[in-house]
Amino acid sequence: MSTALYVFSATGNSLTTARKLAEKLGDTKIIHVSAKKNLPKVKEGAEAVGFVFPVYYGDMPWPVRELISKMVFADNAYIFAVMTCRGGEGEAPARLDALLRSRGMKLSLAQRILLPGNSFLNEEAVDAAYLAAQEENTEKLLPAIINREVHDYHTAEVLPLPPVAYPNNFRGIMADENCIGCGRCVSVCPMENIVIQNGHAEIGDDCATCLACFHWCPVQAIYMSKQEGIERRRKYHHPDVVFEDILKMKNE
Secondary structure, three states: OOEEEEEOOOOOHHHHHHHHHHHHHOOEEEEEHHHHOOOOOEEEOOOEEEEEEEOEOOEOOHHHHHHHOOEEEOOOOEEEEEEEEOOOOOOHHHHHHHHHHOOOOOOOEEEEEEOOOOOOOOOHHHHHHHHHHHHHHHHHHHHHHHOOOOOOOOOOOOOOOOHHHOOOOOOOEEEOOOOOOOOHHHHHOOOOOEEEEOOEEEEOOOOOOOOHHHHHOOOOOEEEOOOOOOOOOOOOOOOOOOHHHHHHOOOO
16 A cells, blocks of 8 residues: 655654655655645645654644645545654644544544654763664554554644744744854755845744754854753754755755
């Protein structure tokens, strides 16, 4: 059965997870969420459709929400999610199910993979253990997907939306005086929310809080001016991913 994996990734956690899933599932194509940003409608005819994304504040990233809101699926498509996170998935499955129901579909399966966070930190030893176990943990997800397991994620409760449910720069992401105006943050931003003015990066309010600009800045000039305690946390990207991999996700 054909499978389409829609992946959103800023540091490579979800991208590498999608690659591992595609390799094991077979007859699977990987589609990058960011590359569909400017399309008015996205039709997907695959028999199984998976969304692979990081969890932000217990929700899906804004670009994933935006994509699903304009998708048209095959009538009997099996829809599942694989979420990368440093802890719990929060209300992401319930919110994803609600969004899919607005498109006449439902979420059948939601699973998670523990990996280093792009925002809050674990101890380095914990992150190293997560990375070492990624292959094994990804393989553990396969039987449920292959067997088309169905779970109920529907809730009648009106879930309050977190700040990442709509584009905004609630963390005050900005560039300091160390910015060299190289434009790397401009090229990697999935929201096209950054411009270079007078040789300095300016981050707007149409922000998905993915922190790609933060983690891929070559001079560590990007920081979170409103996020006490992690405003200048250590940078991270998945060891199997390079900057060009993330850049390609906007264009393929």
